[in-house]
Amino acid sequence: MRKTKQKEAILGVLRSTISHPTADWIYNEVRKEIPNISLGTVYRNLRLLYQSGEIAELDMCGTLSRFDARQDEHYHFRCEKCSQVFDVDEPVNKEIDGRIALKTGFVVEYHRLEFRGVCRKCQDS
Amino acid sequence: MRKTKQKEAILGVLRSTISHPTADWIYNEVRKEIPNISLGTVYRNLRLLYQSGEIAELDMCGTLSRFDARQDEHYHFRCEKCSQVFDVDEPVNKEIDGRIALKTGFVVEYHRLEFRGVCRKCQDS
DNA sequence: TTAGGTGCAAAACCTTTGCCATCCC
DNA sequence: GGGATGGCAAAGGTTTTGCACCTAA
Numbered sequence: 452m453r454k455t456k457q458k459e460a461i462l463g464v465l466r467s468t469i470s471h472p473t474a475d476w477i478y479n480e481v482r483k484e485i486p487n488i489s490l491g492t493v494y495r496n497l498r499l500l501y502q503s504g505e506i507a508e509l510d511m512c513g514t515l516s517r518f519d520a521r522q523d524e525h526y527h528f529r530c531e532k533c534s535q536v537f538d539v540d541e542p543v544n545k546e547i548d549g550r551i552a553l554k555t556g557f558v559v560e561y562h563r564l565e566f567r568g569v570c571r572k573c574q575d576s
Numbered sequence: 577m578r579k580t581k582q583k584e585a586i587l588g589v590l591r592s593t594i595s596h597p598t599a600d601w602i603y604n605e606v607r608k609e610i611p612n613i614s615l616g617t618v619y620r621n622l623r624l625l626y627q628s629g630e631i632a633e634l635d636m637c638g639t640l641s642r643f644d645a646r647q648d649e650h651y652h653f654r655c656e657k658c659s660q661v662f663d664v665d666e667p668v669n670k671e672i673d674g675r676i677a678l679k680t681g682f683v684v685e686y687h688r689l690e691f692r693g694v695c696r697k698c699q700d701s
Numbered sequence: 702t703t704a705g706g707t708g709c710a711a712a713a714c715c716t717t718t719g720c721c722a723t724c725c726c
Numbered sequence: 727g728g729g730a731t732g733g734c735a736a737a738g739g740t741t742t743t744g745c746a747c748c749t750a751a
Contacts, residue, residue: 452705453704453705453706453749453750453751454750454751455705455706455707455749455750457706457707458706462645465643465644465645466645469663470660470661471642471643471644471652471660471661471662472642472643473640473641473642473643473740474640474641474643474740474741475640475740477643487708488707488708489707489708489709489710490740490741491707491708491709491710491741491742491743492706492707492708494740494741494742495706495707495742495743496706497643498742499706501643505645506643506644506645507643507644507645507646508641508642508643508644509641509642509643509644509652509661515598515599515600515714515715516598516599516633516634516715516716517596517597517598517633517634518590518596518597518598518599518602518622518626518631518632518633518634519590519596519631519632519633519634520587520590520591520630520631520632521632527596527634528676528680528682528684530682531685535595535596536595536596536634537596537680537682538594539676539679539680540679541672541675541676541679547666548691550666551653551664551666551691552693554664554665554666555653555662555664555696556696557653557655557662557691557693557694557695557696557699558693558694558699559653559691559692559693560656560692560693560694561691561692561693562689562690562691562692563634563689563690563692564687564688564689564690565687565688565689566673566676566682566684566686566687567684567685567686567687567688568677568682568683568684568685568686569682569683569685570682571680571681571682574682574683577730578724578725578726578729578730578731579725579726580724580725580730580731580732582731582732583731598715599715599716600715612732612733613732613733614732614733614734614735615715615716616716616717616718616732616733616734616735617731617732617733619715619716619717620717620718620731620732621731623717624731640739640740641740641741
């Protein structure tokens with residue numbers, strides 16, 4: 452991965468904030484420094500930085516919305532190869548929400564736990 | 577919420593699968609029964625069913641991708657009012673990944689835990 | 702020198718919306 | 727009847743991509 456001023460500026464913006472900004476927010480910040488940078492470049496660099504492990508990404512939007520008719524709370528496993536989502540039969544830890552509420556002062560209504568890895572089918576192929 | 581054959585068909589499809597289908601997959605399934613249903617109707621009904629609590633939705637794509645330069649693993653809290661994402665200072669449970677791997681036969685690389693609720697700022701306003 | 706990066710604009714993609722006809726209560 | 731819902735198509739918003747030019751190594 453080549454070092455460019457665009458990439459450095461993007462990483463600089465990301466490291467200087469504790470918020471978890473969107474691509475568009477980053478774009479607007481970086482433009483203060485490099486006014487003619489393009490949004491495409493921001494996306495390309497975010498992807499490169501993500502792939503090289505320098506940044507983490509939450510809720511990659513390429514992942515489509517998925518729906519589920521199950522009523523009870525349960526956890527999920529998402530295969531990183533085929534993107535399929537499976538239910539996981541693990542008891543839901545309700546106690547942890549209260550602990551986080553105490554710690555943060557936030558109202559914690561529920562949590563979502565998703566495991567990531569490779570499903571059995573994709574291990575074979 | 578009014579009862580229509582489109583809504584029933586969508587719910588039927590959702591209840592008959594253990595996969596966690598995308599809107600488009602549901603649309604194609606429902607078309608076998610109601611060939612001229614429109615994708616807009618599928619989305620509208622999924623939203624209605626979601627709001628009434630009859631189905632759950634994973635990764636609502638309205639949520640933009642968000643990026644984070646922190647290197648260490650950590651958990652997040654997402655405010656359901658302002659959509660901001662905060663870091664949570666809770667130790668990461670590494671042992672659970674092995675347990676799920678044993679249980680499922682999947683390769684579990686990591687997990688993501690996100691709490692949901694209302695942040696302090698949004699409680700005041 | 703040259704593979705990789707940039708800017709720009711267009712395309713792709715998923716989701717929502719406006720409009721009017723239709724259906725359920 | 728009248729408000730909720732459906733079908734269609736167009737719009738909306740985010741992300742990706744093609745292409746010609748540039749630049750770091």
